[in-house]
Amino acid sequence: MDFQPDIIDLGMGNPDFDLLPIELLRRSAEVYFATADRRSLQYGVEQGDGYFRKALAEFLVGVYGFIVDPDLLFITSGASSALDLLCSLYTHPGETIFVEEPSYFLALRIFEDHGLQVLPIPMDGDGLIIEVLEERLQEVHPRFIYTIPVFQNPSGRTLSEARRVELVDLAKQHDFLILADEVYQFLPYGRKPPDPLAKYSEKVEQVISINSFSKILAPGLRLGWIQAHKQVINRLSGSGLLESGGGMSPFTSAQILGLIQSGQLHANIINLQKEYATRLGIMDSALHEKIPQAEYEKPQGGFFFWVHFPGLEAKALRPIVNRYKVDFREGGLFSSEGGLQDFMRLSFCFYNQEGILTGIDRLATCLKDRSQS
Amino acid sequence: MDFQPDIIDLGMGNPDFDLLPIELLRRSAEVYFATADRRSLQYGVEQGDGYFRKALAEFLVGVYGFIVDPDLLFITSGASSALDLLCSLYTHPGETIFVEEPSYFLALRIFEDHGLQVLPIPMDGDGLIIEVLEERLQEVHPRFIYTIPVFQNPSGRTLSEARRVELVDLAKQHDFLILADEVYQFLPYGRKPPDPLAKYSEKVEQVISINSFSKILAPGLRLGWIQAHKQVINRLSGSGLLESGGGMSPFTSAQILGLIQSGQLHANIINLQKEYATRLGIMDSALHEKIPQAEYEKPQGGFFFWVHFPGLEAKALRPIVNRYKVDFREGGLFSSEGGLQDFMRLSFCFYNQEGILTGIDRLATCLKDRSQS
Numbered sequence: 001m002d003f004q005p006d007i008i009d010l011g012m013g014n015p016d017f018d019l020l021p022i023e024l025l026r027r028s029a030e031v032y033f034a035t036a037d038r039r040s041l042q043y044g045v046e047q048g049d050g051y052f053r054k055a056l057a058e059f060l061v062g063v064y065g066f067i068v069d070p071d072l073l074f075i076t077s078g079a080s081s082a083l084d085l086l087c088s089l090y091t092h093p094g095e096t097i098f099v100e101e102p103s104y105f106l107a108l109r110i111f112e113d114h115g116l117q118v119l120p121i122p123m124d125g126d127g128l129i130i131e132v133l134e135e136r137l138q139e140v141h142p143r144f145i146y147t148i149p150v151f152q153n154p155s156g157r158t159l160s161e162a163r164r165v166e167l168v169d170l171a172k173q174h175d176f177l178i179l180a181d182e183v184y185q186f187l188p189y190g191r192k193p194p195d196p197l198a199k200y201s202e203k204v205e206q207v208i209s210i211n212s213f214s215k216i217l218a219p220g221l222r223l224g225w226i227q228a229h230k231q232v233i234n235r236l237s238g239s240g241l242l243e244s245g246g247g248m249s250p251f252t253s254a255q256i257l258g259l260i261q262s263g264q265l266h267a268n269i270i271n272l273q274k275e276y277a278t279r280l281g282i283m284d285s286a287l288h289e290k291i292p293q294a295e296y297e298k299p300q301g302g303f304f305f306w307v308h309f310p311g312l313e314a315k316a317l318r319p320i321v322n323r324y325k326v327d328f329r330e331g332g333l334f335s336s337e338g339g340l341q342d343f344m345r346l347s348f349c350f351y352n353q354e355g356i357l358t359g360i361d362r363l364a365t366c367l368k369d370r371s372q373s
Numbered sequence: 374m375d376f377q378p379d380i381i382d383l384g385m386g387n388p389d390f391d392l393l394p395i396e397l398l399r400r401s402a403e404v405y406f407a408t409a410d411r412r413s414l415q416y417g418v419e420q421g422d423g424y425f426r427k428a429l430a431e432f433l434v435g436v437y438g439f440i441v442d443p444d445l446l447f448i449t450s451g452a453s454s455a456l457d458l459l460c461s462l463y464t465h466p467g468e469t470i471f472v473e474e475p476s477y478f479l480a481l482r483i484f485e486d487h488g489l490q491v492l493p494i495p496m497d498g499d500g501l502i503i504e505v506l507e508e509r510l511q512e513v514h515p516r517f518i519y520t521i522p523v524f525q526n527p528s529g530r531t532l533s534e535a536r537r538v539e540l541v542d543l544a545k546q547h548d549f550l551i552l553a554d555e556v557y558q559f560l561p562y563g564r565k566p567p568d569p570l571a572k573y574s575e576k577v578e579q580v581i582s583i584n585s586f587s588k589i590l591a592p593g594l595r596l597g598w599i600q601a602h603k604q605v606i607n608r609l610s611g612s613g614l615l616e617s618g619g620g621m622s623p624f625t626s627a628q629i630l631g632l633i634q635s636g637q638l639h640a641n642i643i644n645l646q647k648e649y650a651t652r653l654g655i656m657d658s659a660l661h662e663k664i665p666q667a668e669y670e671k672p673q674g675g676f677f678f679w680v681h682f683p684g685l686e687a688k689a690l691r692p693i694v695n696r697y698k699v700d701f702r703e704g705g706l707f708s709s710e711g712g713l714q715d716f717m718r719l720s721f722c723f724y725n726q727e728g729i730l731t732g733i734d735r736l737a738t739c740l741k742d743r744s745q746s
Contacts, residue, residue, distance in 0.1 A: 014415055014416055015415075017411045017412075017414075017415060018411075020411045020414040020415065022406070022409050022410075022411050022414060023409075025406075025414070026406040026409075029402055029406065033395070033398075033399040033402065036395050036396075036399075037395075038390045038391075038393045038395050039390075039593075040593050041393040041395060041398070041591035041592070041593040041594070042387055042388075042390060042393065042591070042592055042593055043387055043587075043592040043593070044592075044593055077450050077454075077595065077618075077621070078618045079618070080613075080614055080617040080618030081450075081454075081614065081618060083617075084461065084613075084614045087461075088457065088460075088461060088486060088487065089486060092466055092488070093465055093466065104617075106613060106616050106617035107613075107617060108613075109612075109613030109616050109617060110613035110614055110617055111613070112613060113461060113462060113612055113613040113614065114461065115465070214416075218414035218415070218624070219414070219415055219416040219618075219619060219623075220412075220413050220414040220415050220416070220417055220619075220623035220624045220627075221414070221624045222450065222618065222621060222622060222623070222624065222625075239482075239486055240453075240457075240479060240480075240481075240482030240483035240484070240485060240486040241453050241454065241457045241483055241486070243479050243482055244453035244456075244477075244479035244480060244482060244483055245450075245451045245452070245453030245454060245592075245595065246592060246593075248450070248595060249595060250592075250593035250595070251591070251593045251594045251595065251625060252595075252624060252625060254593075
């Protein structure tokens, strides 16, 4: 590894440096530069380059198994920028939005910058609890619900097929947007997850699917896409930001085009799945063996274990944990109501086998010393 | 040219395709990939890579002639995204901002998306008229003033040295931000312009300088920077968007690093200055000869002629102008009070000598036919 900090931070949400495919990107860039096509250096089409959207749509068809129209894809500079842009265009400060409890803590920061009031909706093993959502909708009209419907960050949970249908129905009935952050859709390590909410977006204007190359290629590219209804795509493309700056990633998307067309993106994902599945198994065994009091649903995809320690306040470990040269993300970060203090998010993707084993070992010692002190 | 439309659109604000330095970028990318440094593929430092900021600061010192602290630079994905982010973080819908009259019409679109009330402040040959600004400040407190203080788009005008001092003093006194869009600072074709407003930003928290590689390298990179006070840099770096997505352009900035360090960015700018100066002269002569009724101040830098046609309503040419296979940007677009109908913005940068001559020829014929009809 070219990143070897002293502390093993099992809280990291990043991919492993060793799995960032620089050689693939180098070869893809070489192909791009060989064409010497200067279009990609000019202000680009607002929606994103047509060839790129076509290649991306074909890739998505291969994974999703349903038709994806390139005209309903909008190229972004990553999921965070997509969320930010959607907040700018579709919300006003003071408006209410719904999020899952727990939810991705840095998305919550984006909503805060836009002055939005965040109301949490609880989840169970099948994801967002629709009955509770329905109840809340009687009292409050949210501008949107932000959901990570597959291998959620941090809980690892996936919204069931049946609930997806109910959620979309509610969105139509009550006219709120569903901002579906589907970045983990491509990283199942067992059974295929339900079809992404993207599937509904062509027909249902309320469904907006946000996606990214960060988890399947490299975060540094700052490249992603939105799949949505034509009305939404037009609103995004016609925004001041896009009309002024042109497409969000002409140069980067041009460099990635060859890599998608040649099937190497697909191959990279297969490689990631294999590697991450192994790491998941290793962390699962290590937790069982070293930290038997840890309670969790074994994740079926994505990046994270969401671990419950009954009776522990994870934040209370903060002053001592670094002494053990290990770290984690406290559950409280993922709560929009000050709860989840007895949870930790642990990633099985950033460190290799050795790193995971050492990390869990250190965490176990830390917890043991703490419980004896 | 690899872009040969039927119509010569003298309204274009883009650089010429032929002047987009793909070969420079190819070599710079090659140097980058040879290092195989995966840091640039990871979520990046929020403020932008430190090596990149250091190289950029050294480049800026060379042009500006004063010290630029890399810690006061923040890497963006272009001037439009910088403006958008600043609006998200520093304004609320309904607040008032000031702009120059005329101003860059697509910036106005960004302000509109953020629900801002735009009040125009007139300009004269020395730029923004400070007396009028002072008067307005008695009645209204703007959140910021958006100014293009050098070789303005569209007027070509430059804010005088004395007025810069007055503007900064007013911003301090009345506590409003100056968003200075200084993208044309590097493109003078005669005398060096006054120091950029960036110079004040280290000491004065109200001054935020926005800049970009779009005009000096290539728009498709979607790469730019903000130079500002440490407080502003911290606010930007600590925003939800940045904390979630990391630095805005790790991959692209890594590819450009070598090009800046080796002095090739500087060389590219010298080349652009030479070429654009020639084109400026050609358009100037052609206007004199073919459209003698055109009134304008000859630009000293930037991209544009801002041409006054007394008695003409530029919009009225719209239905017929395409018949002459030529186009322009109507003055009205640049007004936030429905004025400037008798102006046109013409660019001397997008077309080469032949294109400019043919374009002005066609425009002359169109105007002549119109006046006789």
